[in-house]
Structures are given as C-alpha cells and as structure tokens.
Amino acid sequence: MNFVFPAFFLICSAFLLFCDPQGFLPALMGGAQRAASLSLSLVAVYAVWLGFLQLLADSGLSRLLSRVLSPVTGKLFLSDEESLTAVNANLAANLLGLGNAATPSGIRAAKLLSEQPNAKRNLTMLFVLNATSLQLLPGTVLSLRSLAGSASPYDILLPTLLSTLFSTLVGVGAVLLFFKKDSRC
Amino acid sequence: MLAAFLPLLFMAVFVFALIRKVKVYDSFVAGAKGAVRLVVSVFPYMAAMFLLSELLEKSGLEEVLLRFLSPVLSALGIPSEIGKLLLVKPFSGSGATALLSEIFARYGADSYIARCACVCYGSSETVFYVAAVYFAEVKNKNLAAGIVISLAATFLAAIFGCLLCRIL
Numbered sequence: 467m468n469f470v471f472p473a474f475f476l477i478c479s480a481f482l483l484f485c486d487p488q489g490f491l492p493a494l495m496g497g498a499q500r501a502a503s504l505s506l507s508l509v510a511v512y513a514v515w516l517g518f519l520q521l522l523a524d525s526g527l528s529r530l531l532s533r534v535l536s537p538v539t540g541k542l543f544l545s546d547e548e549s550l551t552a553v554n555a556n557l558a559a560n561l562l563g564l565g566n567a568a569t570p571s572g573i574r575a576a577k578l579l580s581e582q583p584n585a586k587r588n589l590t591m592l593f594v595l596n597a598t599s600l601q602l603l604p605g606t607v608l609s610l611r612s613l614a615g616s617a618s619p620y621d622i623l624l625p626t627l628l629s630t631l632f633s634t635l636v637g638v639g640a641v642l643l644f645f646k647k648d649s650r651c
Numbered sequence: 652m653l654a655a656f657l658p659l660l661f662m663a664v665f666v667f668a669l670i671r672k673v674k675v676y677d678s679f680v681a682g683a684k685g686a687v688r689l690v691v692s693v694f695p696y697m698a699a700m701f702l703l704s705e706l707l708e709k710s711g712l713e714e715v716l717l718r719f720l721s722p723v724l725s726a727l728g729i730p731s732e733i734g735k736l737l738l739v740k741p742f743s744g745s746g747a748t749a750l751l752s753e754i755f756a757r758y759g760a761d762s763y764i765a766r767c768a769c770v771c772y773g774s775s776e777t778v779f780y781v782a783a784v785y786f787a788e789v790k791n792k793n794l795a796a797g798i799v800i801s802l803a804a805t806f807l808a809a810i811f812g813c814l815l816c817r818i819l
Contacts, residue, residue, distance in 0.1 A: 467782070467792065474703055481710035493709040497702030504701075505694045512686035518664065520682025521675065525668035570689060572785045580789040589789065590797040596785060597778045597801035598808075604773035606748060611769060614755035622766050625815035626773035633774055633808030640800040 508566075515567040519555060528555055542595075542638065543588050549578035553592060560600040572596055587645040594637040599630050696783035704742035704779075713738060729813045732758070733768045737809055740771075741778040741802065748772075763816065770812035775805045 482490050522528040528551055535554040543553055552575035559568035572592070579588040604626050611619040668675050707713050717738065721731035729737070733754065740747040751772050758764045778801045786792050 467794070471699065471703065474707065478703075478706035478710040478712050481712050481715075482706070485711060486709070489709050493705045494702050496709075497705035498698045500701045500705070501694060501698035504697065505690050508693070509686050509690050512689050513683040516685045516689070517679035517683035518661070520678050521664055521668050521673065524673045524678040525664070525671045527664060527667060569784060570685070572781075573689065573693075573788055576785050577788045580791065585791070586793060589786070590794070590800075593781065593785065593794055593797035594801050594804070597776045597781045597797070598804050599774055599776040601773065604769070607751070607769045607773045610748070610752055610755065611760050611765075614752070614760035614765075616755075616760035618761070622769040622773070622816075625766075625770045625812055625819050628815055629770050629808045629812035630774035632811050633804040636807055637800050637804040640804065641797075644796055644800070 511566045512570055515564075516570050518567065519571055522555065531555065531558055542591055543579070544584040545579055545582055545588055549575060549582065549588075552578055556592075557595065557600065560596065561602050563601045563603050563605050568596070587641070590645070591638070591641050594641050595634065598633040598637040600634055601630060602627070693784050693787045696787050697780075700742065700779055700783045704739075704746070707742070727810050728817070729771075729809055730764045730767055732764050733771055736768055737771060737775075737806075740775045741805070742780065744777045744780065747777075766816045767813045770816055771809045774808045774812055776801070778802055778805065 479490065482493070519528075522531075532547075532551045532554045535557060536550060539550055539553055539557065543550060545553075552571055555571040556568050556575050559565075559571060575592055576589060579585060579592060582588070604623075607622065607626070608619050611622070665675060668678070713735070717734050720738070721734050724734050724737075725731050736747055736750045736754070739750055751768055754765055754768045778798060782794050782798055786794060
C-alpha cells in the first residue's frame with residue numbers, strides 16, 4: 467500500500483491539476499467525509515455484531531461451529547485453535563452473506579494470525595478468502611433486481627454461485643502455490 | 652423466507668445461551684464495548700482509501716482507464732457497459748451498488764448486460780476495502796501478493812461469469 471497509495475494519489479492529482487484544480491480539496495474532503503459518516507454507522511453495526519459474536523463465544527456455539535468448519539480451514543491455515551475459531555466465525559458470516567458480521571471476526575482473526583508463525587501465509591490466505599467473496603446468497607443483488615422489476619430475479623443465482631466459487635478456488639489455489647516453496651515464512 | 656432468517660438466528664442463539672446459563676446481557680454488552688475501539692482503529696485506513704477512490708473518480712482517471720480497458724473487456728466477452736462496475740467494486744461497495752441500480756434502470760433488469768453485471772457484482776468483493784479494514788490491527792502488513800491474487804481471481808471470475816450468462 468505504501469507504493470499503491472502515493473502512485474495513484476500523484477497520478478490523480480496531476481490529472482486534476484490540469485483539468486480541475488478547484489476540485490482537488492473537495493475531493494479529498496469528500497473521501498474523508500465518506501469515511502467519517504460510514505464510521506458512525508459502523509459503530510452501530512459493530513456494536514450489534516460484536517455483542518452477538520461474544521454471545522456465540524460465551525455460549526460455546528463458536529466452538530461448535532469450529533468443529534464443523536475446521537476440517538476444511540485446518541488444511542488451509544497453519545495455526546492454533548484459537549485463531550482458527552476466529553477464522554471459522556469469519557468464514558461462516560461470509561458464507562451467510564453477513565458482511566458486517568464478518569468484519570469484526572475477520573479483524574480478530576487477522577490479529578491473532580499475525581502473532582503466530584506462518585503469519586504471512588495465513589494472512590494472505592485469510593485475505594484472499596475474504597476478498598474473493600464466498601457468499602452463498604447474493605442478497606443485495608436479489609433485492610435490487612426484484613425492485614427493478616425483474617421477471618425472474620433468481621436466474622442469476624446459479625451463474626453467480628459458480629463464478630464466486632471459481633474465484634475462490636483460483637485464489638486459494640494461487641496462495642497454496644505461491645507459498646509452496648517456502649512453507650515456513 | 653429470507654427475511655425470517657436473521658430474527659430466527661438471533662433468537663436461536665439467545666435461547667441456546669440461556670440454556671447454557673450464560674449471563675446474556677453481560678456477555679452482549681462486553682462484546683458491544685469493543686465497537687468504538689474497533690472503528691477508531693479502522694477509521695484512518697478507511698479515510699485514506701475513500702480519499703483515493705474519490706480522487707480516482709473526480710480526476711477523470713477512471714474514464715481514461717475505462718477507455719483503454721473496454722476493447723480488452725469486449726475481446727474477453729465482458730460487455731464494456733459493466734467495465735465501470737468492475738473498476739469501482741474493488742474500492743467501494745456502495746459505489747458499485749449505485750452503478751448496479753443504474754445499469755438496471757438503463758438496460759432493464761432482465762437484459763443480458765444486467766445479468767452479467769449481477770454476476771460480476773455478486774462474485775466480487777471490495778478488495779481494497781478489505782485490505783484496509785481487516786488488517787488495521789496487524790503491524791506487519793504485507794498484502795501485495797494477496798491483493799494481486801484476489802484481483803486476478805476476481806477478473807477471471809468476471810470472464811467466466813459472463814460466459815455462463817451467455818450459455819445458461
């Protein structure tokens with residue numbers, strides 16, 4: 467990011483310098499403004515989901531969930547049980563399409579994984595799983611599409627599922643290949 | 652049926668916790684307490700990212716990139732009308748949602764273009780947002796490989812998805 471951020475920033479600023487120098491500061495402010503207002507609503511969202519996740523943890527449900535998912539995630543991640551539990555909660559939320567619930571558990575999983583051996587490999591795996599979309603049911607698309615008056619909003623379900631499965635498999639495969647050579651980094 | 656899922660999920664977890672004799676109120680509050688701290692640690696990364704995506708849009712660089720990309724996209728079977736969606740989605744989920752509605756309004760929700768757009772939207776994720784937010788609390792951020800892999804996988808999935816839309 468220390469490369470991408472300044473690179474894009476400078477190119478965009480140069481463009482703006484020529485076409486619309488007045489628009490520079492409003493663009494910066496607009497971006498920060500969006501972050502600020504999103505943060506405010508995220509406090510509410512995280513309060514709900516972190517409370518819910520704590521309840522899952524205290525009642526032992528997250529350990530139960532882990533036992534179901536661990537056969538798969540245990541192969542993808544080389545880590546201890548505690549961080550695997552956070553990873554499993556994150557993946558379960560992703561599969562159910564609860565992106566806002568996935569974020570807090572994802573952040574916890576990332577933090578735990580980063581403090582252990584194999585951090586780079588595990589973090590890359592976690593990132594790719596989260597960034598290639600695992601959703602089983604694309605809720606937003608379905609509701610938007612039926613709102614727009616689609617005759618059969620569900621006919622994109624199968625291609626979406628196949629294509630999202632495809633992207634995840636490609637991503638996971640690439641991570642496994644990439645870290646095959648040096649499995650101890 | 653979908654609408655019933657969330658209330659049922661919450662109710663099931665609450666009942667289960669009660670059976671397990673968890674102090675439900677204390678537990679929920681203890682979890683929720685972390686929300687403000689979490690947002691505070693995530694905010695600076697989010698600000699930097701949104702600032703960049705705003706610059707990208709306002710500077711017109713996005714348009715230029717699209718003009719270069721659209722012949723490549725058409726050659727790969729992706730309708731060039733959804734090029735913008737592909738470009739925006741990695742940065743901004745809400746931006747991509749707005750574009751999706753726009754495509755529905757302009758081409759009709761059941762058109763081929765709209766179906767491709769749905770599949771591309773549904774099979775992709777806000778890559779840079781995830782990179783910024785998920786790793787806010789990780790000290791040693793080294794995500795270059797992950798970002799490249801995710802973007803490439805998303806792009807391949809878009810090609811694959813549009814192909815599926817033609818045959819299915």
